[in-house]
Amino acid sequence: MQKITLLIQCKDQKGIIAAVTNFIVSVEGNITYIDQHVDREQSVFFMRLETELNNPAFSLEQIKNQFKDTIAGTFNMQWDFYNNDIKPKMALFVSKYTHCLYDILGRYSAGELFVEIPLIISNHMDLKPIADQFGIPFYHVPFTKDNKEEGEKAQIALLKKYDITLVVLARYMQIITPSLIALYKNKIINIHHSFLPAFPGAKPYHSAFKRGVKIIGATSHYVTEELDEGPIIEQDITRVSHINSIEDFIMKGRDLERVVLARAIKLHSERRVMTYSNKTIIFT
Amino acid sequence: MQKITLLIQCKDQKGIIAAVTNFIVSVEGNITYIDQHVDREQSVFFMRLETELNNPAFSLEQIKNQFKDTIAGTFNMQWDFYNNDIKPKMALFVSKYTHCLYDILGRYSAGELFVEIPLIISNHMDLKPIADQFGIPFYHVPFTKDNKEEGEKAQIALLKKYDITLVVLARYMQIITPSLIALYKNKIINIHHSFLPAFPGAKPYHSAFKRGVKIIGATSHYVTEELDEGPIIEQDITRVSHINSIEDFIMKGRDLERVVLARAIKLHSERRVMTYSNKTIIFT
Amino acid sequence: MQKITLLIQCKDQKGIIAAVTNFIVSVEGNITYIDQHVDREQSVFFMRLETELNNPAFSLEQIKNQFKDTIAGTFNMQWDFYNNDIKPKMALFVSKYTHCLYDILGRYSAGELFVEIPLIISNHMDLKPIADQFGIPFYHVPFTKDNKEEGEKAQIALLKKYDITLVVLARYMQIITPSLIALYKNKIINIHHSFLPAFPGAKPYHSAFKRGVKIIGATSHYVTEELDEGPIIEQDITRVSHINSIEDFIMKGRDLERVVLARAIKLHSERRVMTYSNKTIIFT
Amino acid sequence: MQKITLLIQCKDQKGIIAAVTNFIVSVEGNITYIDQHVDREQSVFFMRLETELNNPAFSLEQIKNQFKDTIAGTFNMQWDFYNNDIKPKMALFVSKYTHCLYDILGRYSAGELFVEIPLIISNHMDLKPIADQFGIPFYHVPFTKDNKEEGEKAQIALLKKYDITLVVLARYMQIITPSLIALYKNKIINIHHSFLPAFPGAKPYHSAFKRGVKIIGATSHYVTEELDEGPIIEQDITRVSHINSIEDFIMKGRDLERVVLARAIKLHSERRVMTYSNKTIIFT
CATH class of the missing domain: 3.40.50.170 (Formyl transferase, N-terminal domain)
Structure with missing residues (x-):
């Protein structure tokens, strides 16, 4: 099992949360933390999500690439995946x-x-x-x-x-x-x-x-x-x-x-x- | 436009967040607030969600019934929709x-x-x-x-x-x-x-x-x-x-x-x- | 019985506390509160004192005059007596x-x-x-x-x-x-x-x-x-x-x-x- | 110059503060801190006093004895003098x-x-x-x-x-x-x-x-x-x-x-x- 943290920042748009959570479901991740914030003045969306990945078929590298090619592009996101085992x-x-x-x-x-x-x-x-x-x-x-x-x-x-x-x-x-x-x-x-x-x-x-x-x-x-x-x-x-x-x-x-x-x-x-x-x- | 608040409580299961956010998208709601909590000890899931409904085709009553017949049943939820205009x-x-x-x-x-x-x-x-x-x-x-x-x-x-x-x-x-x-x-x-x-x-x-x-x-x-x-x-x-x-x-x-x-x-x-x-x- | 509050401010000098408390004893007052502060940087002394006067022989007016003529002058004090029954x-x-x-x-x-x-x-x-x-x-x-x-x-x-x-x-x-x-x-x-x-x-x-x-x-x-x-x-x-x-x-x-x-x-x-x-x- | 701290506890009585401060004046001490408290319910008086002793004619030991023989006895005090240079x-x-x-x-x-x-x-x-x-x-x-x-x-x-x-x-x-x-x-x-x-x-x-x-x-x-x-x-x-x-x-x-x-x-x-x-x- 691998634990990862995802941070997202992008222009506020409809359907972001659904898209991201569907993505996590698609890689068989179990969401253990999700929080989001919308700055209404500047219309910016922020999200932090932690997930447990249990299927070794999906590596962090693979997931990153898949995320980049699909959702991140669609919503024009700044984003980062972190391996929760790696300390700064x-x-x-x-x-x-x-x-x-x-x-x-x-x-x-x-x-x-x-x-x-x-x-x-x-x-x-x-x-x-x-x-x-x-x-x-x-x-x-x-x-x-x-x-x-x-x-x-x-x-x-x-x-x-x-x-x-x-x-x-x-x-x-x-x-x-x-x-x-x-x-x-x-x-x-x-x-x-x-x-x-x-x-x-x-x-x-x-x-x-x-x-x-x-x-x-x-x-x-x-x-x-x-x-x-x-x-x-x-x-x-x-x-x-x-x-x-x-x-x-x-x-x-x-x-x-x-x-x-x-x-x-x-x-x-x-x-x-x-x-x-x-x-x-x-x-x- | 109508603003509503949804409170949910159920056994923790995979896919709840995706299911609920997809439902809101399906009734053309714009999620303005979402927060969730999982009690890991007792494996209970909690969620609070606020949404703006802009399509008059979806009345609160309709949405409630639809929610009840689909997601609420599937996940065996306790839930409540509140009209944000109505004060206690x-x-x-x-x-x-x-x-x-x-x-x-x-x-x-x-x-x-x-x-x-x-x-x-x-x-x-x-x-x-x-x-x-x-x-x-x-x-x-x-x-x-x-x-x-x-x-x-x-x-x-x-x-x-x-x-x-x-x-x-x-x-x-x-x-x-x-x-x-x-x-x-x-x-x-x-x-x-x-x-x-x-x-x-x-x-x-x-x-x-x-x-x-x-x-x-x-x-x-x-x-x-x-x-x-x-x-x-x-x-x-x-x-x-x-x-x-x-x-x-x-x-x-x-x-x-x-x-x-x-x-x-x-x-x-x-x-x-x-x-x-x-x-x-x-x-x- | 009359309750009064005394506020004092003057240059810091030896013997102020002893002089003031002796004065209160001399008019048969019972000190119920005393606190003082010295600003060491600027060498200023501050005191707040509450007392109960039980002997009707000493009126507030008398006490004020006596204080003014003795201690207040000696130590070059700014001072005020307040009657605790009179509200601002x-x-x-x-x-x-x-x-x-x-x-x-x-x-x-x-x-x-x-x-x-x-x-x-x-x-x-x-x-x-x-x-x-x-x-x-x-x-x-x-x-x-x-x-x-x-x-x-x-x-x-x-x-x-x-x-x-x-x-x-x-x-x-x-x-x-x-x-x-x-x-x-x-x-x-x-x-x-x-x-x-x-x-x-x-x-x-x-x-x-x-x-x-x-x-x-x-x-x-x-x-x-x-x-x-x-x-x-x-x-x-x-x-x-x-x-x-x-x-x-x-x-x-x-x-x-x-x-x-x-x-x-x-x-x-x-x-x-x-x-x-x-x-x-x-x-x- | 020696700095000492005095702690006092006794039954509340008239004239304690005046007596103690006069004592300190008598040994040429400069009071740098004085605070007191009276528990009105139980009628107990508490005092903490810090003083600088500048006259070497008065040693701490002498002062203690003098205090013990005069004020401490009169008011039936529990008391302690501490040398501020000695750490616990x-x-x-x-x-x-x-x-x-x-x-x-x-x-x-x-x-x-x-x-x-x-x-x-x-x-x-x-x-x-x-x-x-x-x-x-x-x-x-x-x-x-x-x-x-x-x-x-x-x-x-x-x-x-x-x-x-x-x-x-x-x-x-x-x-x-x-x-x-x-x-x-x-x-x-x-x-x-x-x-x-x-x-x-x-x-x-x-x-x-x-x-x-x-x-x-x-x-x-x-x-x-x-x-x-x-x-x-x-x-x-x-x-x-x-x-x-x-x-x-x-x-x-x-x-x-x-x-x-x-x-x-x-x-x-x-x-x-x-x-x-x-x-x-x-x-x-």
Whole structure:
């Protein structure tokens, strides 16, 4: 038995659901999950479907080709079939903050995340001991303003070497360069330590403190060329009050960052996220 | 154009989704919402589907008959078609507490609830002025331990007279009798002022205070013969601390009761709730 | 027995707490609540204290004078004594939205708010029936861009006539003029339908929808001359997802607006809010 | 300069606050935090005070003695002075679950917790590699139903050897014995994977699933002889729905357990928790 996940995006039209479900029946698949969404404003249709294939006569490759030649063409779909047994290969980018790194590696070791983590990349040596502690290769790729391009090349080479399909910035304090973003469109997840779009950019906890907000947040999003403006995957918040100092904001925010980033990794790796119009559809 | 909602429940089998969506295509319906759920433990299939019918050749009555004779039979379904233009007729049962009544009537007047409220029934006269204020008929049906049966008869007569399809207990402090429950199975919504199953029965805020909990809650559920044990529709919570007195618990709880009851009414009236095994499926 | 509340704000210095508590002991008061806060960055001290006065020999007036001549002078305090039996007189400003108005009047009628509401002021006639329904005088003060000053004069005259000490903008869709703000500094509460500082200004739900946020919010704050930038009193949030339309955002937001505004009114009227540096201290 | 924390509990009486603050002034202390609470039902007074001592003429030992001989006696107080530089020595008890252990050790390594962790004790060898990974001594203390007493003796010997002042059960799946509880009264923190008092005992996620709740929770509490009935320190919750399986409940619950336990450790180690009447006072 093989389990696969199908993601579809196309112009909204009559008969899509019937056509797709009939197709699955025709390859003797058993639908175990189906969810769809229609953006009425822009008339876009989205679907996520999981199915169990029990007849070995239908291989994933065959099914893909058949789908491509029939339904995908008819409805002019963007689509992807995923083998549910294959985990995304995830690279972690870090700088000096330990909390998200410890959290992700702890979850990873506990078997909570559906990913493989073949390497950690950093512009500093500080977190190498943690990588060692968890037995994950650590690559030090330092760069300065003047040789940023060189650093990017080294990063990309590493990502290619390890067949990386997902990049996670675990409080990596550097701007990602356009070439890297272009190579990993909607495949680079960042955690920003504010409730976006409030307090983008640097030092959001300081800004939140100054403004006197009663709630602070964290936001995980895909990285685009516009800083902190990519499609939002997940957000969460916690209450603060006048008794909390900036240090308290930072400490409370850590728990948000940890959990909001972990949820985004989980959603992405289970192929539950689709993007369009700088927004996400999250099929839970 | 007519909008209808279809709810289905049956044993999980292959091909249900394809069969149902093909049926909708065959009557020229445009599916605007589809969601399904499978309970894997008990192998039960649930579906909610909204469709727009544009061809006047297919009347709701016709479609129902056709569905019944074909798919519903084949898959041995429990099912219901609802006309999306027809609102549930809701009776409010109250005693002496004002907050849920004010909240529901405020929302009703503001056009937020998809119901008609033709009458309010109470065992006390206290809240008649509020009914009057909002121009809704108020029926005083008093009873004692000794003539509870008589009271119930009067209540049922009123519900029949007004073609009531939904009963809401807005902090009605009486036990509903089995005959009334039998007539309105999964159609009587109660709001209980605790986070069930914690603190069932009387005085939950007092019990919560005594136990020293850090969070209190409210629960809306369908009424069954087992007190406070019916299928849960919605719950919510709020934080409390040692500085809060029992009076604070009660005051904070009011906001929970209001909103949790209002959400349950909304979910039920929009036909988003299905029940089985003393649990609910909520299609949002 | 008389209950009073004392609010103090001054430069942080040694010995304030001891001096104040000794003073209360000297007038035979029983301290029933004391809380303090020090802003370490700016070195400001804040205190809220409730006390029961049992000896009729010490009148509130006497105590005030004594406090002024001794401690208040020594520590160069801003301070206020409030008689806990005297409720703020609150004016409601509304335009056309019904939900906050219904909610406040429902709570008011249920005895939940420690205020008197002698009048409602609106630039439209639409909500007069609701004012009538609850028996509260309704004043129609229309104005246009061209005669805004005249409108403001009429508003101020009404506020003076009724001895108003608190103004609440219950989704009042007009900019408050500087003269009115100056008269009621930190005494005009607005409810803004976003999680400030995200989405200030008009149509925040539309902006939130466009940005694809996963959480929306509401903010109650004191009105200052900078639009939506006054000291924040309370905020709350609710989750949204891709399935929610703008209309859903608006509907879900209503529950936030209601409760966040009600909490701000409650906090202010119980003299639990102090302001400085465009922020609030909330003593709960 | 020395920072100390004072916790006080006594019968409510007039003049306590003035007496205590005067005492602090008399030893030239600068009060940096003061909070108090009165339980009006039972007439008990609680206070937490932090102060900076700048005059070396007053040592902590001297101050304690002076306090004991004067105020503590006068008001018949239970009280404790803590040196803010001295961290609690915390023993971790674990069995086979990794998630709380990884979380605590990650936070510990990141410097987030005000404790020392000199040892980990377990009845199984499974988690030894994690202890090794973080360089913390791991003691295997196995026992069976028949020699539980012996196991307890070995545990107590270890706790004494390491001067342990706080025991944390990080999903330790064994009942703590009365002798150990007696030795560490209100100093053993457990994390229970439900929203107590709902679902005490074994398999709470299974019970929650069966009951069809819409929210699950976790509770940290001090261990008493009554299973899952000790004073609650902290609780938190997360939403679930019909789409979640028991496995999902367990997975979502892990995030609750992690954070609720970490918060309890933080509160306790910063001496912010007082207990009485099987409840906690939390000074934040």
